[in-house]
Amino acid sequence: MSNHLTPLEPKADKATVRRHNLSLVLRAVRDAGEVTRAGVAAHVGLTRAAVSSLVEQLLEGGFLTESGKTFSGQAGRPGTALKVARTGPAGLGVEINIDYVAVCVVDLAGTDRVRLVERLDNRGVPAADVLAHAARIASRALESAAEQGLRPVGVELALPGLISGGTVRQAPNLGWQRVAVEGLFAQALSTLRRTERALPVSADNEANVAALAELWFGGAPEGARTFVYVSGEIGIGGALVLGGELLRGAHGFAGEIGHVAVDQLGPLCRCGAHGCLEQYAGQAALLKAAGLDDVAAGPGVAELERRARRGDERAVTALEQAGQKLGLVLSGAVNLFDPDAVVLGGIYRELMPWLAPAVDRELTVRVVSGLWEPGSGRLRASSSSGDAARGAAALVVREVLADPLAYAQHGKPTE
Amino acid sequence: MSNHLTPLEPKADKATVRRHNLSLVLRAVRDAGEVTRAGVAAHVGLTRAAVSSLVEQLLEGGFLTESGKTFSGQAGRPGTALKVARTGPAGLGVEINIDYVAVCVVDLAGTDRVRLVERLDNRGVPAADVLAHAARIASRALESAAEQGLRPVGVELALPGLISGGTVRQAPNLGWQRVAVEGLFAQALSTLRRTERALPVSADNEANVAALAELWFGGAPEGARTFVYVSGEIGIGGALVLGGELLRGAHGFAGEIGHVAVDQLGPLCRCGAHGCLEQYAGQAALLKAAGLDDVAAGPGVAELERRARRGDERAVTALEQAGQKLGLVLSGAVNLFDPDAVVLGGIYRELMPWLAPAVDRELTVRVVSGLWEPGSGRLRASSSSGDAARGAAALVVREVLADPLAYAQHGKPTE
Numbered sequence: 001m002s003n004h005l006t007p008l009e010p011k012a013d014k015a016t017v018r019r020h021n022l023s024l025v026l027r028a029v030r031d032a033g034e035v036t037r038a039g040v041a042a043h044v045g046l047t048r049a050a051v052s053s054l055v056e057q058l059l060e061g062g063f064l065t066e067s068g069k070t071f072s073g074q075a076g077r078p079g080t081a082l083k084v085a086r087t088g089p090a091g092l093g094v095e096i097n098i099d100y101v102a103v104c105v106v107d108l109a110g111t112d113r114v115r116l117v118e119r120l121d122n123r124g125v126p127a128a129d130v131l132a133h134a135a136r137i138a139s140r141a142l143e144s145a146a147e148q149g150l151r152p153v154g155v156e157l158a159l160p161g162l163i164s165g166g167t168v169r170q171a172p173n174l175g176w177q178r179v180a181v182e183g184l185f186a187q188a189l190s191t192l193r194r195t196e197r198a199l200p201v202s203a204d205n206e207a208n209v210a211a212l213a214e215l216w217f218g219g220a221p222e223g224a225r226t227f228v229y230v231s232g233e234i235g236i237g238g239a240l241v242l243g244g245e246l247l248r249g250a251h252g253f254a255g256e257i258g259h260v261a262v263d264q265l266g267p268l269c270r271c272g273a274h275g276c277l278e279q280y281a282g283q284a285a286l287l288k289a290a291g292l293d294d295v296a297a298g299p300g301v302a303e304l305e306r307r308a309r310r311g312d313e314r315a316v317t318a319l320e321q322a323g324q325k326l327g328l329v330l331s332g333a334v335n336l337f338d339p340d341a342v343v344l345g346g347i348y349r350e351l352m353p354w355l356a357p358a359v360d361r362e363l364t365v366r367v368v369s370g371l372w373e374p375g376s377g378r379l380r381a382s383s384s385s386g387d388a389a390r391g392a393a394a395l396v397v398r399e400v401l402a403d404p405l406a407y408a409q410h411g412k413p414t415e
Numbered sequence: 416m417s418n419h420l421t422p423l424e425p426k427a428d429k430a431t432v433r434r435h436n437l438s439l440v441l442r443a444v445r446d447a448g449e450v451t452r453a454g455v456a457a458h459v460g461l462t463r464a465a466v467s468s469l470v471e472q473l474l475e476g477g478f479l480t481e482s483g484k485t486f487s488g489q490a491g492r493p494g495t496a497l498k499v500a501r502t503g504p505a506g507l508g509v510e511i512n513i514d515y516v517a518v519c520v521v522d523l524a525g526t527d528r529v530r531l532v533e534r535l536d537n538r539g540v541p542a543a544d545v546l547a548h549a550a551r552i553a554s555r556a557l558e559s560a561a562e563q564g565l566r567p568v569g570v571e572l573a574l575p576g577l578i579s580g581g582t583v584r585q586a587p588n589l590g591w592q593r594v595a596v597e598g599l600f601a602q603a604l605s606t607l608r609r610t611e612r613a614l615p616v617s618a619d620n621e622a623n624v625a626a627l628a629e630l631w632f633g634g635a636p637e638g639a640r641t642f643v644y645v646s647g648e649i650g651i652g653g654a655l656v657l658g659g660e661l662l663r664g665a666h667g668f669a670g671e672i673g674h675v676a677v678d679q680l681g682p683l684c685r686c687g688a689h690g691c692l693e694q695y696a697g698q699a700a701l702l703k704a705a706g707l708d709d710v711a712a713g714p715g716v717a718e719l720e721r722r723a724r725r726g727d728e729r730a731v732t733a734l735e736q737a738g739q740k741l742g743l744v745l746s747g748a749v750n751l752f753d754p755d756a757v758v759l760g761g762i763y764r765e766l767m768p769w770l771a772p773a774v775d776r777e778l779t780v781r782v783v784s785g786l787w788e789p790g791s792g793r794l795r796a797s798s799s800s801g802d803a804a805r806g807a808a809a810l811v812v813r814e815v816l817a818d819p820l821a822y823a824q825h826g827k828p829t830e
Contacts, residue, residue, distance in 0.1 A: 250753050253784040368577070
């Protein structure tokens with residue numbers, strides 16, 4: 001920073017404009033997959049000279065590569081094709097759920113380059129131990145990433161709870177209250193990896209980042225950018241996406257569909273209220289109704305699916321009844337929020353064949369606009385390409401794309 | 416429009432900028448109440464010369480007046496105070512509800528200058544007759560407005576139903592389906608007022624415009640710009656306001672809280688589903704539970720309030736039970752949407768003393784963030800200054816404020 005008495009603002013503005021344009025060009029290449037400088041210029045509306053200068057800086061910073069191929073466009077000289085780098089800056093996503101930890105490294109192109117999943121039972125385990133275990137898994141993913149020339153620049157945690165200011169305020173199914181996850185995880189990770197600079201860590205709700213993954217990688221039809229996302233796990237998470245943006249609410253706690261009431265006098269939920277959706281359509285309730293034990297890290301849901309597939313009546317009935325309650329609560333969410341679509345993720349994805357008919361039936365009867373027609377495709381399973389760990393990692397990558405200079409190999413630019 | 420082969424864009428841009436700045440200055444004066452040209456310049460960040468020229472045009476167009484008072488500011492010459500005109504362009508709002516029609520004329524300052532309310536029973540009456548009757552009431556309001564020198568430039572209808580493209584798609588409590596309200600009302604009004612140019616008519620959901628009235632005129636605490644609004648009438652309407660903007664959803668049908676389920680096996684609702692909130696906390700259900708007849712245009716709700724006030728047990732119990740169901744559904748909406756506040760309007764406003772404790776209790780138990788504390792002020796009655804008719808009229812005024820030139824006395828400017 002300069003202390004001279006020179007007019008700083010125009011200078012600052014020029015630097016700001018350049019940073020903005022670097023982001024613009026990098027994202028244009030990412031969106032196109034492979035494109036010439038001329039193609040970028042046409043797309044972003046800058047001159048070819050300006051684009052060439054920006055591309056040069058992005059090549060130097062390791063954000064772009066030249067493929068060697070040349071294209072001859074409709075006019076002008078042939079150009080070399082640009083691609084985003086398959087190495088360099090990346091994002092690390094860590095989903096800590098009730099019965100598994102999933103870690104994902106995503107590169108600048110959005111590809112999930114490393115995945116590690118461990119089934120385990122986090123219930124009743126002290127939060128610090130869970131976070132230390134997750135950090136060990138993350139550390140292994142960082143090793144794999146390094147072998148591929150990837151350099152994660154940040155960690156995004158995804159947890160099934162209410163999170164604000166780096167703290168899990170409440171995660172009933174983990175049994176956590178006021179756990180400073182960002183700090184604890186950062187500490188655990190830096191203890192394991194003394195050689196490196198500490199990675200910045202942030203945390204978000206698991207269903208929120210899963211919904212973003214669905215939005216970014218789900219291949220949803222154009223226009224279906226307003227949807228309710230429901231993540232079935234031990235608990236039931238939810239998120240609302242409105243015109244391509246996550247609806248976070250006044251305190252960041254929007255989307256808690258698992259605790260919407262099915263029956264005011266229903267069974268007691270871990271949250272302290274009676275008759276929450278989780279008590280009817282959460283994993284434990286579902287397995288119990290089907291006559292299966294809720295053994296975490298066990299074959300519970302896979303076994304339920306297997307039984308339903310072979311027509312086991314108890315399994316099919318349990319799924320149908322859960323679908324009915326899910327449909328009841330979803331119809332309320334649709335009446336309130338009027339989305340294009342309802343997307344079911346987590347354990348519901350594999351169970352769709354048995355859940356969907358009852359859900360669709362409730363929505364058809366109860367959505368007051370009369371716009372819900374059975375089999376319209378507005379109820380769908382989440383894409384298997386989008387999950388919370390990948391969404392979390394992609395959130396980190398999105399920050400890199402928004403301001404590449406801040407993540408250049410050789411540290412932040414001098415200001 | 417010009418057909419000459421001259422570069423149009425820069426010219427168009429200049430005109431666009433001026434229209435934008437006219438709006439900026441007009442809104443600055445409206446917000447300030449009374450302000451000098453220098454005060455406006457300081458507020459909007461334009462030069463005093465530019466502001467003077469814009470003010471001149473707004474004075475000529477009848478949007479502003481000079482109060483004659485002079486102020487001596489902190490620096491510079493004293494200036495004459497500007498105010499928005501109390502005459503000229505205005506908005507006409509017409510709320511057509513099940514058991515009343517309310518009409519309101521709002522001036523540029525947002526003041527409700529004319530109000531007409533007629534209690535009547537619109538159930539079972541053909542839509543065209545209801546609209547013709549409402550047009551007669553509106554016509555009388557236009558006469559009052561003219562006597563005050565006000566010139567409404569558009570009509571906004573507010574109806575308890577699902578509205579899109581100028582048509583009431585469905586209004587179960589009116590018994591309407593696919594009624595082209597904008598066209599029918601415009602026709603009825605122009606038949607009554609042959610001497611004038613036809614006023615443009617548009618239509619919106621009653622709870623939506625009531626929520627906007629609450630936002631604009633309710634005097635809500637700063638920051639409470641994300642709220643759930645519930646309008647208790649014969650039916651129950653709702654609206655979601657997110658950061659000061661109405662959340663309309665993918666098809667414009669968001670906010671239908673009256674048809675969120677309380678009990679999957681509950682009584683049949685007019686919408687065709689069972690156990691909707693309306694069947695527990697709507698006006699008819701409430702009066703019935705209190706042992707009162709649901710006579711439209713009768714003293715039903717006033718009598719209920721009178722009985723509750725003197726401690727009539729049946730009335731008090733009916734209100735408490737309705738409050739409990741309302742709280743159950745509202746807690747779901749709060750879990751999904753995470754608002755700052757829940758605002759109860761319509762008949763609920765007067766009934767708050769008996770409804771609120773049960774509503775607050777349910778919210779305290781069921782809001783999973785743990786952020787709902789009883790008596791926190793986050794549950795409140797709507798302001799009596801904001802209602803659907805005023806909100807509708809203010810929507811028209813907002814359009815004038817956004818582009819005053821389009822509504823100048825002598826027609827649209829040449830382009």
